[in-house]
Amino acid sequence: MPEEFPRIKRLPQYVFAVVNDLKAKMRKEGEDIIDFGMGNPDLPPAQHIIEKLCESAKKKTTHRYSMSQGIPRLRKAICDFYRNRYGVELDPDKEAIMTIGSKEGLSHLMLAMLEPGDIAMVPSPRYPIHYYAPVIAGASVLTVPLPFEGSEEEKQELFLKNIYDSYEDSYPEAKVLILNFPNNPTTMTVSLDFFKEVVKFAKKKGLWIIHDLAYGDLCFDGYKAPSILQVEGAKDVAVETYSMTKGFSMAGWRVGFILGNETLVYNLKRLKSYLDYGMFTPIQVASIIALESDYSIVQKAADTYSKRLDILVAGLNAAGWKVGKPRATMFLWAKIPEKFSHMGSIDFSMMLLREAKVAVAPGIGFGEHGEGYVRFAVVENEKRIRQAIRNIKRLAR
Ligand SMILES: Cc1ncc(COP(=O)(O)O)c(C=O)c1O
Incomplete structure (x- = not known):
């Protein structure tokens, strides 16, 4: 080997x-x-999205380098989507950045934020990159057990307690907490009240929160998953990663966003300006059409x-x-x-x-x-x- x-x-x-x-x-x-x-x-994906991709790819003008942060109309489209779906106001220039899937966005955000010696709090079980993005950045990971027995309310209460206890155990104090609801793999869901409590705690302790909403669009039987950005003042400490992979069935397209806190978006934007030139423009154009489509x-x-x-x-x-x-x-x-x-x-x-x-x-x-x-x-x-x-x-x- x-x-x-x-x-x-x-x-x-x-x-x-x-x-x-x-x-x-x-x-x-x-x-x-x-x-x-x-x-x-x-x-x-829906046929009209694929058609837009082809139409845009046929133009001679769409093949140059694009914009690392995402073209302005796409950032406006994701902010409009958040306003319509969650009642959340976002500034497309300062509080929104496109990423090459949410996995890339989260990984590079960790690289932008963390240094050796920093601690990231990550639930277990978890989607593997939630653990390994801080590891790649050279940081240490503190595992927070995610309960998966009992009612949703019991699990939320116990998980909050686990977050508080783990934070008290961390030395030096943890810098960031990674969350993901609806959760992969446990399918656990949370209420907006859960997010209110975590945001309150993070503000008190000076802790950043990264919330992964990859499954926000895949809800059933009348349930609607909240966005952490619906909590008043969440933007002071949190960003949310949003993905077009699951709800829009666009996995291979690699379209994600990081939305919310201006400082985190700014730092990721600075890092990514060195790393990439943004997604292929036709993918961005077709993503605008997707986000502006009927939610059906x-x-x-x-x-x-x-x-x-x-x-x-x-x-x-x-x-x-x-x-x-x-x-x-x-x-x-x-x-x-x-x-x-x-x-x-x-x-x-x-x-x-x-x-x-x-x-x-x-x-x-x-x-x-x-x-x-x-x-x-x-x-x-x-x-x-x-x-x-x-x-x-x-x-x-
Ligand atoms: C929790 C979670 N976040 C992110 C992703 C990946 O999303 P993307 O395709 O936008 O990188 C997945 C994919 O399985 C996931 O389960």
């Missing part, structure tokens, strides 16, 4: 790699794997995931695997059934793959607190979900 440089040494091989390797091997041998492993949307195009995607989750949840319960439907995201966070609980989440996932031809993400891949669980991403159609359930039922017998 080639030599690993010190920064790379701090990035372990993806835990998911073992399961992914087996999946690739089985596929090569001709097996049909029903793949709930990665939250990679299978739905296409996003609702349609949410309804599709909701229906798939209904089928998956009903099927697993019928197979004796007790799970409940989440209020948001495209995931099911499922406790490993009693009968198999002696197996770790990796072994259990490997068994599901081998015996039921079903791929899931092992909970441990999201941090030590995720052990004992697996995550299904409903990126397969209804027919294939039903097939997966038949296979799992056979295995359960």
